[in-house]
Amino acid sequence: xxxxxxxxxIDCTVLVIGGGFGGAWAxxxxxxxxxxxxxxDKAYVSRSGASTMSGGVTTAPQPEDDLDQWVEELSxxxxxxxxxxxxxxxxxxxxxxxxxxxSWGVPIVKDAAGVIKRIKSRGMLAVRALQYAPRxxxxxxxxxxxAAGARIMDKVEIVELLTSDxxxxxxxxxxxxxxxxxxxxxxYVIRAKRVILATGPLAIKGFHPVDNDTGDGFAMGxxxxxxxxxxxxxxxGTFSFVWAGYRFSNYNIAVGHGARLINAAGERFMERYDPxxxxxxxxxxxVAAFLKEIMDGRGPVYLDLTHxxxxxxxxxxxxxxxRPSILKSGRIxxxxxxxxxxxxxxxxxxxxxxxxxxxxxxxxxxxxxxAAGGVARNAGVGRHGSAGTPxxxxxxxxxxxxxxxxxxxxxxxxxELPDGLVDDLLRRMLRPLRDGDLMSMDKLHGxxxxxxxxxMELMCQNEGRIREALVRTRALRDRxxxxxxxxxxxxxxxxxxxxxxxxxxxxxxxxxDRKESRESFYREDYPYTDDGGWLCWHTATRVEDGISxxxxxxxxxxxxxRPPRLATYxxxxxxxxxxxxDPAVHSxxxxxx
Amino acid sequence: MAEQTGGTPGTDRVRVDPDSCNxxxxxxxxxxxxxxxxxxxxxxxxxxAVYPDDCCDCNLCVIDCPQHCITVNLAxxxxxxxxIYQRMGIDIPALPALPSLPALPGKPA
Numbered sequence: 001x002x003x004x005x006x007x008x009x010i011d012c013t014v015l016v017i018g019g020g021f022g023g024a025w026a027x028x029x030x031x032x033x034x035x036x037x038x039x040x041d042k043a044y045v046s047r048s049g050a051s052t053m054s055g056g057v058t059t060a061p062q063p064e065d066d067l068d069q070w071v072e073e074l075s076x077x078x079x080x081x082x083x084x085x086x087x088x089x090x091x092x093x094x095x096x097x098x099x100x101x102x103s104w105g106v107p108i109v110k111d112a113a114g115v116i117k118r119i120k121s122r123g124m125l126a127v128r129a130l131q132y133a134p135r136x137x138x139x140x141x142x143x144x145x146x147a148a149g150a151r152i153m154d155k156v157e158i159v160e161l162l163t164s165d166x167x168x169x170x171x172x173x174x175x176x177x178x179x180x181x182x183x184x185x186x187x188y189v190i191r192a193k194r195v196i197l198a199t200g201p202l203a204i205k206g207f208h209p210v211d212n213d214t215g216d217g218f219a220m221g222x223x224x225x226x227x228x229x230x231x232x233x234x235x236x237g238t239f240s241f242v243w244a245g246y247r248f249s250n251y252n253i254a255v256g257h258g259a260r261l262i263n264a265a266g267e268r269f270m271e272r273y274d275p276x277x278x279x280x281x282x283x284x285x286x287v288a289a290f291l292k293e294i295m296d297g298r299g300p301v302y303l304d305l306t307h308x309x310x311x312x313x314x315x316x317x318x319x320x321x322x323r324p325s326i327l328k329s330g331r332i333x334x335x336x337x338x339x340x341x342x343x344x345x346x347x348x349x350x351x352x353x354x355x356x357x358x359x360x361x362x363x364x365x366x367x368x369x370x371a372a373g374g375v376a377r378n379a380g381v382g383r384h385g386s387a388g389t390p391x392x393x394x395x396x397x398x399x400x401x402x403x404x405x406x407x408x409x410x411x412x413x414x415x416e417l418p419d420g421l422v423d424d425l426l427r428r429m430l431r432p433l434r435d436g437d438l439m440s441m442d443k444l445h446g447x448x449x450x451x452x453x454x455x456m457e458l459m460c461q462n463e464g465r466i467r468e469a470l471v472r473t474r475a476l477r478d479r480x481x482x483x484x485x486x487x488x489x490x491x492x493x494x495x496x497x498x499x500x501x502x503x504x505x506x507x508x509x510x511x512x513d514r515k516e517s518r519e520s521f522y523r524e525d526y527p528y529t530d531d532g533g534w535l536c537w538h539t540a541t542r543v544e545d546g547i548s549x550x551x552x553x554x555x556x557x558x559x560x561x562r563p564p565r566l567a568t569y570x571x572x573x574x575x576x577x578x579x580x581x582d583p584a585v586h587s588x589x590x591x592x593x
Numbered sequence: 594m595a596e597q598t599g600g601t602p603g604t605d606r607v608r609v610d611p612d613s614c615n616x617x618x619x620x621x622x623x624x625x626x627x628x629x630x631x632x633x634x635x636x637x638x639x640x641x642a643v644y645p646d647d648c649c650d651c652n653l654c655v656i657d658c659p660q661h662c663i664t665v666n667l668a669x670x671x672x673x674x675x676x677i678y679q680r681m682g683i684d685i686p687a688l689p690a691l692p693s694l695p696a697l698p699g700k701p702a
Contacts, residue, residue, distance in 0.1 A: 043624070049625065182627055294677060323652045
């Protein structure tokens, strides 16, 4: 508590929640325009979340590129689900974001002539990415946001948005947020004219190293009634090394330098599944393919780094910027000599594939509430998420949100709060410190994790699994009201678990509503991709008596790139699992010019 | 505090060498999951990993520590992860002996 035991009240113009690329760019751009900008993070801005830990690759358009070709490739690879106005904005703005990082001295890999070196990334033929040091980019951003006058509040966990009518979902607008200091428990009430949610994607605690991306923004946005798009795509493939169980998060860079995947017989098995792109295929298909290899008796599967060029090892260092890599730890056999056995995984990690729906100035459907980064649907690429597009999206949407929020705040009235709302929310926020049955929050997060089942079960959904997950999610959510926590540190994890459960409710409900399979989302009971029925923006909004779903029409009539036909076919993962993968049908490579 | 929550201060998972720690508190700032707290010794304050079980292997504390006195043991994914190979009864070929070779190019890990 503060010295007098009261909550600290702060009035600001723009409140940015979350200090990764989305939030830090938003705070910088807003603070360059108006005073009174506050950036709050539950950890420490530049040492928090997915941006700092990201793989060191971001999309790198240059003025000489044919941007039409880029828009086309991103639209096609995103299954034509991109908002093509956003795709163009994403690429155009990203040129400036890259130029900014470069001018600040953020390390970017360059050639001998000092020109930014660009790599092909998985799934891409025209689109290029660069390699840089994300942690140092975050440090530079923090420094600049601070110099521009943004007030940075580290180690404050935001737990709920404030609404002008006190209703959840609101019929009014968002006017601030409440939270608490993660060490002292001092409550904060922050009133704001505009709130930007930039809390990143959802990961599950225990799947390192982004344990603090617990879906806080999904949950808060869901509770106030924000409109989400395509949340059923919030799971995806990943892999880890068998020997030590370590997750390998720099696949992009490895593939860019010649890494291969082979099976027990030494076959470069991706030839069977995607003979055009091989290891550069969508990561979800790669993981499904090697799961299939294992099930068909051709496992174990190996990541073969024996062919990578020498530049790979220095590129890896640069991306990790001092963080250790298991590859160089000496705890596994020398990766230059031995292919490394790998383990398929499937987990919650949306990477912008599903999230809050944003217009071109990053407003959500709820007045007063904006968003940026992984908490929002990456409108520029739809379902696709490679070539550094998640970080490009975070930087671009963050900067746009900051500019628009500052402009909005100039003409917005002072926020007004309904009587009693703050007291009520504060009481509920701190309640677990006072009463209930004591429970370890690690145990609680273990139970949350159990809901999603095994990797295989999470990848292969069906009505029974989805409904059971929903029942278990709601039952555990109901139990939270009766739990007590040991200390303030545990209170943080309590609210994180609550937010993950609310994210689950939203995601599993969206899975239940989509009666088809599409790219990373696979339902055994609806294995076909049905463009006529489901090539749309599938939205979900919390309303008083549940969730309201909609299928928004994608405005192809005014887009440059349109699907050649609306087809119905076995989804790529369904096809991989059934051994019926057909490159002619499933390789959605953009037409070469 | 930590005993109640299942944490075990002072385990090898995250370790601050108390002799080298200068009490600057950088690790308290760096850690995304807030593992560290300052504790009073008789003559000075040092950092201690009070919530080591919350470590998420990001190694930001290791990078940021000016005294280079923090060690983090990389650890496998948590929460009952079961290997598909184990579930399907597939043997992984034995780990070849770690050969002693020149260091990999680039900065050593």
